Amino acid sequence: MAAALHATTSILFVCLGNICRSPMAEGIFRTMAQQNGLGEIRLDSCGTGGWHIGDPPDSRAIAKVAEYGVDISDLRARQIAASDFGRFDLILTMDSANFDTVTAQAPSDRQNRIHRFLHLTLDRPEDVPDPYYGGPDGFEQVHRMLAEGSAALQARIQSDRASL
Numbered sequence: 001m002a003a004a005l006h007a008t009t010s011i012l013f014v015c016l017g018n019i020c021r022s023p024m025a026e027g028i029f030r031t032m033a034q035q036n037g038l039g040e041i042r043l044d045s046c047g048t049g050g051w052h053i054g055d056p057p058d059s060r061a062i063a064k065v066a067e068y069g070v071d072i073s074d075l076r077a078r079q080i081a082a083s084d085f086g087r088f089d090l091i092l093t094m095d096s097a098n099f100d101t102v103t104a105q106a107p108s109d110r111q112n113r114i115h116r117f118l119h120l121t122l123d124r125p126e127d128v129p130d131p132y133y134g135g136p137d138g139f140e141q142v143h144r145m146l147a148e149g150s151a152a153l154q155a156r157i158q159s160d161r162a163s164l
Contacts, residue, residue: 005153005160010042012088013117014098018047018077020132021094021142023057025117027065027072028143029150038154045075046084048101052077058132064139068147085110092117095127121149121156 011029015022022045030043055077056062062073084091085106091114093099099116106114118124128145131138 005157008089010088011090013045015094017052019052019058020061023072023075024061025146027070028146031070046078046080050079121153
């Protein structure tokens with residue numbers, strides 16, 4: 001990891017349309033952070049595409065995370081902006097295609113902030129699959145991946161902060 005996690009005060013989660021994976025990640029991470037006393041951390045999510053700007057998350061994403069006590073119904077889709085590269089300590093993409101898109105848009109001095117979610121959090125090479133065109137099992141699988149990765153990232157942030 002390029003930057004020390006103790007300095008992490010802001011995280012941006014990125015997927016394609018910002019209606020499934022990235023708002024789920026934002027909500028899951030926020031809820032866990034509040035429950036675990038992670039402290040003040042700014043979170044947001046966005047998409048690389050602009051098809052859904054202003055829309056709420058997919059109803060299946062809202063329902064899936066609600067099963068676990070997470071409310072994302074107030075989130076609204078937005079597209080990544082140039083200002084995001086200076087505003088966030090970590091930019092976590094859900095898959096390699098979005099990683100490539102975001103990296104291509106980022107200033108060269110900010111590219112070390114961009115990581116694939118599962119690679120950074122769990123040191124796993126796979127992508128978080130897009131559940132949009134699938135059934136309920138896909139949303140459950142994505143929830144499991146995001147919850148496991150979020151817990152691992154929070155533990156690493158807390159450990160890094162404690163070692164100061």
